[in-house]
Amino acid sequence: MNATTTAAGLVLPTAGEGSHFPPTPGDFWQPLFAIPGTEYYFTRPMLLMAIATGLLMVALFVTTRRAAIVPGKGQWLTEQVYNFARNGIARDMIGSKDFMPFVPFLFSLFVFILLNNVFGIIPPFQNPTMARIGFPIGLTLIVYVVYHWVGLRKAGGLGAYIGGMLPAGLPGWIKPFILFLELITFFITRPLTLALRLFGNMFAGHMLLVVFIVGGWYLFKTFEPGLMLVALPAWILGALLTVFEALIQFLQAYVFTLLAASYIGGALADEH
Amino acid sequence: MSGDITLLGYGVSTIGPAIAVGLIFAAYINGVARQPEAQGKLQPIAILGFALAEALAIFGLVLFFIAFFVG
Amino acid sequence: MDYTTIVAGALKAATEEDHSEPIGAGEGAIPILPYMPELIFGLIVFGIFYFFVKRKIVPNLEKAYADRTSAIEGGMERAEKAEAEAAAAKKKYEDQLGEARAEAAQIRERAKEQGAQIIAEMREQAQVEANRITETAHKQVEAERQQAFVQLRGEVGQISTALASKIVGESLEDEARQRGIVDRFLADLESGAIEPEQLGAHDEVR
Numbered sequence: 001m002n003a004t005t006t007a008a009g010l011v012l013p014t015a016g017e018g019s020h021f022p023p024t025p026g027d028f029w030q031p032l033f034a035i036p037g038t039e040y041y042f043t044r045p046m047l048l049m050a051i052a053t054g055l056l057m058v059a060l061f062v063t064t065r066r067a068a069i070v071p072g073k074g075q076w077l078t079e080q081v082y083n084f085a086r087n088g089i090a091r092d093m094i095g096s097k098d099f100m101p102f103v104p105f106l107f108s109l110f111v112f113i114l115l116n117n118v119f120g121i122i123p124p125f126q127n128p129t130m131a132r133i134g135f136p137i138g139l140t141l142i143v144y145v146v147y148h149w150v151g152l153r154k155a156g157g158l159g160a161y162i163g164g165m166l167p168a169g170l171p172g173w174i175k176p177f178i179l180f181l182e183l184i185t186f187f188i189t190r191p192l193t194l195a196l197r198l199f200g201n202m203f204a205g206h207m208l209l210v211v212f213i214v215g216g217w218y219l220f221k222t223f224e225p226g227l228m229l230v231a232l233p234a235w236i237l238g239a240l241l242t243v244f245e246a247l248i249q250f251l252q253a254y255v256f257t258l259l260a261a262s263y264i265g266g267a268l269a270d271e272h
Numbered sequence: 273m274s275g276d277i278t279l280l281g282y283g284v285s286t287i288g289p290a291i292a293v294g295l296i297f298a299a300y301i302n303g304v305a306r307q308p309e310a311q312g313k314l315q316p317i318a319i320l321g322f323a324l325a326e327a328l329a330i331f332g333l334v335l336f337f338i339a340f341f342v343g
Numbered sequence: 344m345d346y347t348t349i350v351a352g353a354l355k356a357a358t359e360e361d362h363s364e365p366i367g368a369g370e371g372a373i374p375i376l377p378y379m380p381e382l383i384f385g386l387i388v389f390g391i392f393y394f395f396v397k398r399k400i401v402p403n404l405e406k407a408y409a410d411r412t413s414a415i416e417g418g419m420e421r422a423e424k425a426e427a428e429a430a431a432a433k434k435k436y437e438d439q440l441g442e443a444r445a446e447a448a449q450i451r452e453r454a455k456e457q458g459a460q461i462i463a464e465m466r467e468q469a470q471v472e473a474n475r476i477t478e479t480a481h482k483q484v485e486a487e488r489q490q491a492f493v494q495l496r497g498e499v500g501q502i503s504t505a506l507a508s509k510i511v512g513e514s515l516e517d518e519a520r521q522r523g524i525v526d527r528f529l530a531d532l533e534s535g536a537i538e539p540e541q542l543g544a545h546d547e548v549r
Contacts, residue, residue, distance in 0.1 A: 025337075026370025039365060040380045049385060053392050060400045067407035069414050075407075082404050092316055104397035112392055133374060134367060134381030139389060192334075193327035196375065200333050203374065255323050258316060334375055341373045 023210040028131050028203070045129045052115045052129065060111075085110045085257065093261035094268060102264055105146065109139065110257040113198065117249035120206055121242050128202040128249070133195070140195035143260040148186075151267030194259055201252045205245045212238035278339040285332035292325035500525045 031041035063074035071079055085107040090099045113130065120128030130136050155161035165182040166175060216234035219227045300318035304311045367378030503525060 024370070025374040026372075028374065029368070029370050029372065031368075035380065041368065043378070043381060046381055046384045049388055053388050057392065057395050060396065064400050064403040064407075067403040069407065069410050071407070078400075079404065079407075082400075092312075104401045105393060107401065108389070108393045108396040112389060132367075132378065132381050134377035134379070135385040137377045138382045138385035141386070142389065189327065193323070193330055196330045196334060197323065197326060199375070200330050204333075255319055258319055259323055262316075262320060337373055337375050341371075 023207050023214070025203075027210070028127075028206075030127070043132070045127060045132045045135070048119055048125050048127060049116060049129045049135065051125070052119055053112070056111055056115055081111060082107055089254075089257050089261050093258065094265040098268060102146075102261070106257050106261050109143075109260060110253055113139070113256055114250060114253035117202060117253055118246065120202060120249060121209075121245055128206050130198050130252075131203040131206050133199045136195040136198040139198075139256070140191050143194065143263065144191045147260070147263040147267045150264055154268055190259075190263060194256065198252050198256050201248055205241075205248050209238060209241055209245060212241055276340055278336050281339075282332050282336035285336075286329050289325050289327075289329035289332075292328070293322050296321040296325060496529065499529070503528075 028045075030044035032044055032047060033042055034040070035042050059074075060078060063072075063078040067075060086103050089110065090103050090106045093099075094102060116129040116135070119125040120131070151164070152158065152161050155164050162179070162183070165186060166179055170178060212234050216231040216238060219234060220231040222228070296318055300314055303314050365379060366372070367376045367381070372378070
């Protein structure tokens with residue numbers, strides 16, 4: 001386990017064992033208290049996710065409780081987000097015929113991931129929940145089950161479903177290979193990338209922020225004029241990266257929902 | 273200076289997806305510049321392509337983690 | 344390190360029985376292996392959130408959309424209805440106005456007629472009255488003339504008698520037949536039996 005023996009760790013002798021610099025994947029392990037009777041812990045990301053969900057539920061409920069024909073400010077905002085998920089993602093990817101049953105699912109996915117991601121740069125929380133792989137895997141499992149179930153129901157049987165994965169008009173000899181690739185795509189690549197993309201982006205983005213902001217702090221703490229001068233650009237870059245991170249957080253929520261919708265749409269399509 | 277070669281490996285492995293993502297968005301921008309009304313159609317396709325190209329970088333990240341922590 | 348070794352290592356790490364800590368726990372855990380409590384907690388929380396959104400949020404929003412659509416359509420319908428009503432009311436008022444105008448013209452006409460009638464009546468009455476007055480005046484004048492004539496006849500008789508008596512030298516007053524003479528003379532005078540020219544010629548001769 002030589003995570004701390006990176007280049008930066010050698011440059012800064014003050015950041016030794018026990019400090020948060022340079023950041024390691026272990027920094028994302030933040031247990032709060034042990035769950036009684038088990039060997040498991042209740043972790044900080046779990047608490048953050050509960051807070052985010054509670055906030056979302058309250059905000060959504062308050063703004064849509066008396067959904068009026070002429071919307072107020074809050075309702076208007078909720079409607080914008082809802083419209084984005086409903087028309088921009090669900091309807092575009094699934095098609096206007098049968099997108100409606102999936103709108104609650106995709107809308108929940110989008111706002112849920114979005115707020116949990118944005119928690120990565122909101123001061124009191126500052127920890128993207130999705131940087132713990134368990135959460136993206138949970139969401140991906142749901143998407144995985146939904147799109148396979150929808151596809152099976154649409155095809156009417158396992159054989160027809162698998163056969164439907166093959167593009168039409170292929171010469172016979174190539175079919176097994178393509179089928180093999182399609183099977184890998186459907187059952188392995190898709191869920192794997194879906195979960196890992198969200199996790200990887202949140203994880204790496206947060207680490208980058210920690211590197212620049214905490215790193216700047218360690219440079220500043222040396223009280224050597226040269227290093228203190230370097231701390232300033234580090235912080236400016238940290239601020240810029242925070243803005244960039246906000247963009248990434250939104251984009252990842254969008255991509256996750258878009259891909260989920262596209263998988264569902266692909267499973268529902270008449271022709272592959 | 274010491275370190276782990278897997279870190280370098282992951283860095284190298286991101287070059288391919290980086291170029292791919294750049295090409296995808298270059299094509300997207302070209303398309304929108306030529307036909308601004310097609311933006312709505314092109315955007316999801318560009319994002320999908322971006323996601324697929326990014327999958328390669330994600331595989332690199334996975335292998336890096338496995339090699340780094342297990343190997 | 345080849346790929347199979349890596350995968351084998353990952354599988355070993357994932358399934359190792361004598362792991363000191365649960366998968367994904369601790370600072371040294373592989374970041375891409377899930378911590379089970381987090382996975383399950385995430386599933387439960389998202390499930391709760393999904394059902395909340397499905398039950399409480401989406402129906403409200405979709406209802407607002409439907410209401411909005413129907414409100415726009417209904418608003419157009421209402422506007423059309425109001426327009427028709429306004430047109431009907433305008434037509435009604437115009438009709439009423441026309442009626443009122445016709446009525447006013449009628450009344451004016453009647454008033455004019457009545458006025459003319461009244462004037463005619465008044466004129467007639469005035470004519471009658473004037474006629475009556477004229478007639479009365481005529482009658483009176485006639486009566487006075489008659490009276491004057493009678494009086495004059497008496498006086499003329501007396502005077503002529505007196506004159507004749509003076510001329511004749513004898514009184515003729517007492518004689519009844521003398522009266523008859525005067526009467527006869529006057530009657531002759533009236534009827535023109537006596538030629539006034541003779542007297543006149545006589546006067547001129549003289």
